Amino acid sequence: xxxxxxxxxxxxxxxxxxxxxxxxxxxxxxxxxxxxxxxxxxxxxxxxxxxxxxxxxxxxxxxxxxxxxxxxxxxxxxxxxxxxxxxxxxxxxxxxxxxxxxxxxxxxxxxxxxxxxxxxxxxxxxxxxxxxxxxxxxxxxxxxxxxxxxxxxxxxxxxxxxxxxxxxxxxxxxxxxxxxxxxxxxxxxxxxxxxxxxxxxxxxxxxxxxxxxxxxxxxxxxxxxxxxxxxxxxxxxxxxxxxxxxxxxxxxxxxxxxxxxxxxxxxxxxxxxxxxxxxxxxxxxxxxxxx
Amino acid sequence: xxxxxxxxxxxxxxxxxxxxxxxxxxxxxxxxxxxxxxxxxxxxxxxxxxxxxxxxxxxxxxxxxxxxxxxxxxxxxxxxxxxxxxxxxxxxxxxxxxxxxxxxxxxxxxxxxxxxxxxxxxxxxxxxxxxxxxxxxxxxxxxxxxxxxxxxxxxxxxxxxxxxxxxxxxxxxxxxxxxxxxxxxxxxxxxxxxxxxxxxxxxxxxxxxxxxxxxxxxxxxxxxxxxxxxxxxxxxxxxxxxxxxxxxxxxxxxxxxxxxxxxxxxxxxxxxxxxxxxxxxxxxxxxxxxx
Numbered sequence: 001x002x003x004x005x006x007x008x009x010x011x012x013x014x015x016x017x018x019x020x021x022x023x024x025x026x027x028x029x030x031x032x033x034x035x036x037x038x039x040x041x042x043x044x045x046x047x048x049x050x051x052x053x054x055x056x057x058x059x060x061x062x063x064x065x066x067x068x069x070x071x072x073x074x075x076x077x078x079x080x081x082x083x084x085x086x087x088x089x090x091x092x093x094x095x096x097x098x099x100x101x102x103x104x105x106x107x108x109x110x111x112x113x114x115x116x117x118x119x120x121x122x123x124x125x126x127x128x129x130x131x132x133x134x135x136x137x138x139x140x141x142x143x144x145x146x147x148x149x150x151x152x153x154x155x156x157x158x159x160x161x162x163x164x165x166x167x168x169x170x171x172x173x174x175x176x177x178x179x180x181x182x183x184x185x186x187x188x189x190x191x192x193x194x195x196x197x198x199x200x201x202x203x204x205x206x207x208x209x210x211x212x213x214x215x216x217x218x219x220x221x222x223x224x225x226x227x228x229x230x231x232x233x234x235x236x237x238x239x240x241x242x243x244x245x246x247x248x249x250x251x252x253x254x255x256x257x258x259x260x261x262x263x264x265x266x267x268x269x270x271x272x273x274x275x276x277x278x279x280x281x282x283x284x285x286x287x288x289x290x291x
Numbered sequence: 292x293x294x295x296x297x298x299x300x301x302x303x304x305x306x307x308x309x310x311x312x313x314x315x316x317x318x319x320x321x322x323x324x325x326x327x328x329x330x331x332x333x334x335x336x337x338x339x340x341x342x343x344x345x346x347x348x349x350x351x352x353x354x355x356x357x358x359x360x361x362x363x364x365x366x367x368x369x370x371x372x373x374x375x376x377x378x379x380x381x382x383x384x385x386x387x388x389x390x391x392x393x394x395x396x397x398x399x400x401x402x403x404x405x406x407x408x409x410x411x412x413x414x415x416x417x418x419x420x421x422x423x424x425x426x427x428x429x430x431x432x433x434x435x436x437x438x439x440x441x442x443x444x445x446x447x448x449x450x451x452x453x454x455x456x457x458x459x460x461x462x463x464x465x466x467x468x469x470x471x472x473x474x475x476x477x478x479x480x481x482x483x484x485x486x487x488x489x490x491x492x493x494x495x496x497x498x499x500x501x502x503x504x505x506x507x508x509x510x511x512x513x514x515x516x517x518x519x520x521x522x523x524x525x526x527x528x529x530x531x532x533x534x535x536x537x538x539x540x541x542x543x544x545x546x547x548x549x550x551x552x553x554x555x556x557x558x559x560x561x562x563x564x565x566x567x568x569x570x571x572x573x574x575x576x577x578x579x580x581x582x
Binding site: 017019020024026030032033035036038048051053057063066067068071072073077078081108111113114117120121123127139150151157173174175178181198201206207208209210211212213218221257258260262263264280290291 | 320
């Protein structure tokens with residue numbers, strides 16, 4: 001059973017953007033990555049222990065800053081725990097439906113222990129260590145996602161594990177110095193729920209040669225907006241603003257969605273929205289120093 | 292030319308840890324990820340435009356929080372610029388030798404522009420937005436790394452782009468709201484410089500079932516230390532501590548290295564070391580609010 005036989009997504013980004021990748025720079029791995037689409041609807045079927053082992057060893061193979069490995073992964077399968085976690089991340093149904101929910105944590109608890117053991121003063125109490133350990137967690141998550149997708153599984157990262165870092169830590173029994181950065185739902189997708197790979201901002205907007213350039217930015221954003229509207233990307237997924245009645249026929253594309261998302265929205269996907277204004281306070285309660 | 296024909300690394304993590312992955316959970320993608328090894332010595336040969344296109348479209352296909360795409364990538368090839376950047380990251384020779392140096396930036400400048408354009412108040416001025424955009428940059432970097440390695444190229448992430456965020460931003464012409472999170476050297480490896488995939492902490496240390504567990508931690512750390520010493524992982528790469536003469540024959544493994552790294556080291560790899568104590572101040576100068 002090959003990977004390509006398993007993946008129904010023919011609408012990958014290479015085709016979408018009409019990029020010509022000659023055979024010598026085309027392979028299964030690049031095809032898996034460029035075909036990425038977040039999957040939020042899962043069949044009840046479980047995942048084999050072997051598939052999970054492949055996903056986890058891929059995650060553990062990601063680069064880690066100075067080999068400090070300042071992250072931990074919690075594997076959650078218990079339906080009751082998943083139901084409680086789902087409630088903590090804005091009632092996202094996918095956390096319940098996915099047979100496996102992985103939580104990737106920034107984790108400096110081991111490094112603190114090791115410093116003490118070696119009779120060294122642990123001095124990495126600053127924004128850099130918080131960032132480094134969060135990046136370690138993110139890189140491991142990305143490898144887990146790519147591994148899962150390469151096996152024909154569907155997956156979606158869940159940033160809302162940061163909605164309530166304290167409750168999340170209590171549920172997962174995290175030690176002082178560990179903080180849930182991002183979750184990952186993994187399972188077999190429910191047939192017929194794919195919408196196709198979501199278009200990205202044009203290459204010219206996010207990629208710059210030698211130095212940053214905003215040339216043509218506005219034109220590119222307008223084009224992208226039209227594409228996202230034509231695709232009905234945000235149909236049923238609008239961010240509502242307090243005190244603003246929604247006009248049904250109004251144009252609503254990436255720009256309006258993103259502007260609302262970074263403003264002070266009232267609800268996002270039916271759940272009370274927040275910009276996680278208390279994240280710093282919570283992260284510091286979890287044993288990090290962010291200064 | 293298949294990928295496996297290009298990759299000389301047979302010592303991947305699956306073999307190293309004697310994990311049995313049956314054929315249905317083995318594929319090229321997982322093999323690329325589990326065979327990851329940072330490559331720091333490059334041949335002078337350049338990289339084709341097609342290979343770079345494949346790497347960049349893979350990077351742009353990584354998940355991004357709420358599709359905000361709050362990152363930017365700077366592609367650096369100019370030898371003089373690479374020499375200046377090398378000096379900023381602790382004189383790492385690989386930045387000069389690699390034909391391509393990618394810099395992945397957290398970037399909220401576009402979102403600020405879009406908010407203004409849509410007449411919305413940009414309120415994402417907190418640790419959450421800083422973290423989200425840094426994670427976006429990290430996920431794109433990881434896909435770029437995996438894509439490069441799948442094409443038989445060598446690569447190494449460079450976290451030291453955070454050594455001096457202000458100088459880095461000036462060199463790359465970054466706008467207010469952009470900050471270099473991590474770099475990536477990419478090139479053809481110099482033959483004979485691979486040391487084999489670096490062993491990771493045992494699965495039981497970094498992966499937890501249902502809830503975090505520190506059971507057996509000390510034994511696992513001692514085993515890992517022995518493995519890393521036997522492999523001479525830190526030979527010639529010790530972190531020196533101010534005022535402490537180095538004893539040549541002393542045991543020096545992952546624990547001592549990591550403890551020193553998180554303490555107040557004097558030099559790391561010959562360069563003056565720092566825990567980037569001023570990162571928060573610099574990040575705020577770059578237009579983020581970290582509170």
